[in-house]
Amino acid sequence: MGTAPVGSLDVAVAPAVSVSGLVVRYGSLVAVDGVSFSAEAGEVLALLGPNGAGKTTTVETLEGYRRPAAGSVGVLGLDPIADRRRLTPRIGVMLQRGGVYPGIRPPEALRLFAAFYPDPLDPAELLDRVGLAAVAGSTWRSLSGGEQQRLSLALAIVGRPEVAFLDEPTAGVDPGGRQVVRRVVRELAEGGASVVLTTHELEEAERVADRVVIVDRGSVVAAGTPAELTGAGPGDEIRFGAPVGLDRQGLAAAMGASVDEVAPGEYRVATAPTPAAVAALTAWLADEDLALGDLRAGRQRLEDVFLRLTAADDRSSAP
Amino acid sequence: MRAAAVAAQTRVELALTLRRGESLLLTLGIPVGLLVFFSLVSVLPLPAGVSEPVDFLAPGILALAVMSTAMVSLAIATGFERQYGVLKRLGSTPLGRPALLAAKTLAVVVIEVLQVAVLVAVAVVLGWRPQGSPVLAAGAMVLATVGFAGLGLLMAGALRAEVTLAAANGLYLVLLLLGGMVFPLERLPATLEALAGLLPSAALTEALDASLSTNATLPASAVAVLAAWAVTAPALAAWRFRWE
Numbered sequence: 001m002g003t004a005p006v007g008s009l010d011v012a013v014a015p016a017v018s019v020s021g022l023v024v025r026y027g028s029l030v031a032v033d034g035v036s037f038s039a040e041a042g043e044v045l046a047l048l049g050p051n052g053a054g055k056t057t058t059v060e061t062l063e064g065y066r067r068p069a070a071g072s073v074g075v076l077g078l079d080p081i082a083d084r085r086r087l088t089p090r091i092g093v094m095l096q097r098g099g100v101y102p103g104i105r106p107p108e109a110l111r112l113f114a115a116f117y118p119d120p121l122d123p124a125e126l127l128d129r130v131g132l133a134a135v136a137g138s139t140w141r142s143l144s145g146g147e148q149q150r151l152s153l154a155l156a157i158v159g160r161p162e163v164a165f166l167d168e169p170t171a172g173v174d175p176g177g178r179q180v181v182r183r184v185v186r187e188l189a190e191g192g193a194s195v196v197l198t199t200h201e202l203e204e205a206e207r208v209a210d211r212v213v214i215v216d217r218g219s220v221v222a223a224g225t226p227a228e229l230t231g232a233g234p235g236d237e238i239r240f241g242a243p244v245g246l247d248r249q250g251l252a253a254a255m256g257a258s259v260d261e262v263a264p265g266e267y268r269v270a271t272a273p274t275p276a277a278v279a280a281l282t283a284w285l286a287d288e289d290l291a292l293g294d295l296r297a298g299r300q301r302l303e304d305v306f307l308r309l310t311a312a313d314d315r316s317s318a319p
Numbered sequence: 320m321r322a323a324a325v326a327a328q329t330r331v332e333l334a335l336t337l338r339r340g341e342s343l344l345l346t347l348g349i350p351v352g353l354l355v356f357f358s359l360v361s362v363l364p365l366p367a368g369v370s371e372p373v374d375f376l377a378p379g380i381l382a383l384a385v386m387s388t389a390m391v392s393l394a395i396a397t398g399f400e401r402q403y404g405v406l407k408r409l410g411s412t413p414l415g416r417p418a419l420l421a422a423k424t425l426a427v428v429v430i431e432v433l434q435v436a437v438l439v440a441v442a443v444v445l446g447w448r449p450q451g452s453p454v455l456a457a458g459a460m461v462l463a464t465v466g467f468a469g470l471g472l473l474m475a476g477a478l479r480a481e482v483t484l485a486a487a488n489g490l491y492l493v494l495l496l497l498g499g500m501v502f503p504l505e506r507l508p509a510t511l512e513a514l515a516g517l518l519p520s521a522a523l524t525e526a527l528d529a530s531l532s533t534n535a536t537l538p539a540s541a542v543a544v545l546a547a548w549a550v551t552a553p554a555l556a557a558w559r560f561r562w563e
Contacts, residue, residue, distance in 0.1 A: 063411050064410075064411065065407070065410070065411075065563070085413075085415065088411060088412055088413040088415075089413040091411065093408065093411040095404055095407065095408055097404065098403045098404035098405070098408075099403070099404040099405060099407065099408030100403070100405065100408070101331070101335055101400065101403070101405055102399070102403060103335050103338050103339065104331065104335060108331060108334070111327065112327050112328065112330075112331050113412065115323050115324050115326070115327030115328075116321075116324050116327075116412045116413045116414050117412075117413060155408075159412075159413075
């Protein structure tokens with residue numbers, strides 16, 4: 001993936017979204033520092049990272065709001081700034097916050113945006129699909145945060161976009177609303193659109209994305225499918241919670257593998273989580289009469305990958 | 320620029336304006352209130368040769384109405400749209416800036432037509448008998464609208480929304496007092512009167528007064544002042560405008 005196949009065909013098939021060596025500065029602050037990734041049609045790509053990682057700046061460069069200091073971005077093979085007029089009918093945008101008249105009602109906003117596009121979705125159906133039919137008479141300013149997010153999402157897709165950029169679509173959304181957002185995102189991708197969304201929530205990225213690009217401090221620290229990322233840990237391991245300061249040497253001897261206390265009361269055994277190894281662990285804990293807090297074997301959670309990557313970054317940047 | 324998009328945007332601009340109580344107070348409540356009060360209560364000085372207060376007041380109040388819509392109301396609405404990210408969001412739709420500007424212009428014109436209809440009706444009830452040339456008066460209003468809108472967008476595009484709110488209201492008061500709208504400019508000290516002559520509010524009042532009199536003329540000096548504002552204010556606004 002990533003590079004466009006330019007073979008014997010006359011027309012190069014550009015990816016729906018491409019970002020190559022992108023650098024964006026605000027004055028002397030480097031917000032994005034050499035980010036590269038691409039997204040294909042029908043794919044949901046999540047930019048995952050903590051606040052201030054450069055996710056919004058990257059997405060806003062793709063939307064044509066920011067100018068790259070170096071590197072390049074392309075959307076549907078076009079330049080977001082130079083080809084703005086050709087691109088706007090084909091993309092949908094959900095800003096991180098705001099973007100809607102405070103005094104407007106959801107059906108009015110949807111009808112307004114529908115009028116901008118050549119072949120829009122039906123505003124009434126869309127209102128129902130994002131679960132806002134019940135608040136059709138309320139103005140934007142009186143909607144809850146989650147309702148505002150869902151209206152913003154609906155406004156982003158009313159024009160049947162080929163590429164949708166969704167900045168923090170689930171931030172401040174309650175669990176019911178999240179399901180709506182996830183379902184709409186999946187339906188968009190199944191319809192052939194490319195979806196680029198940002199989130200600082202690992203679970204959200206893992207649930208909704210086909211591919212995840214983890215960014216931290218303006219750089220990509222890892223990229224892949226959720227399965228690839230969670231399978232790419234440093235060898236197999238068993239993690240468990242137990243009282244602080246247990247006898248690691250004793251356990252290591254019983255397990256035949258090294259034992260680390262990675263955080264107070266959280267341990268990692270460097271061995272494959274075979275049934276025999278797990279049995280040996282629990283037997284040793286039983287002998288020592290220690291309570292087992294939690295036990296996680298095999299597949300890491302994305303959170304583990306994320307914390308390991310950003311922690312490594314902390315160490316490398318320490319004086 | 321697609322006509323359907325401009326029409327939809329204009330409808331929303333109008334609906335939101337008419338829904339804002341403070342906007343209606345500014346564009347209709349205050350002009351109607353001033354017209355009625357000072358026509359019925361003779362506390363203000365009148366220029367020489369004018370016997371009925373409403374004959375003096377009507378052209379100035381029409382000028383005030385144009386200023387309140389094209390400058391103050393437009394500035395405040397646009398300033399908050401900018402702060403709330405509405406302008407930014409519209410920027411990534413196919414609407415486009417020329418179409419947005421066209422829609423805002425159309426909305427201002429529609430509101431002004433409403434204001435003129437209401438104010439002329441009220442003034443006629445109060446005894447005003449309009450004469451002269453409505454066409455010349457409308458031309459002066461169009462020219463003034465461009466200048467006032469330029470001033471409004473200059474504030475909205477460069478200042479924070481709260482500052483725009485204060486600045487637009489402050490400027491409104493200054494231009495009202497120095498606009499010959501509620502009392503004749505000849506009552507001002509000479510230097511202040513000379514200064515007022517360079518302001519768009521006084522120029523519009525003078526142009527409306529002259530075009531709606533039996534002579535039906537447009538004074539060249541007033542037209543020159545209005546034209547100068549109509550060129551410089553939008554140019555400054557375009558130069559200083561920030562969409563985010």
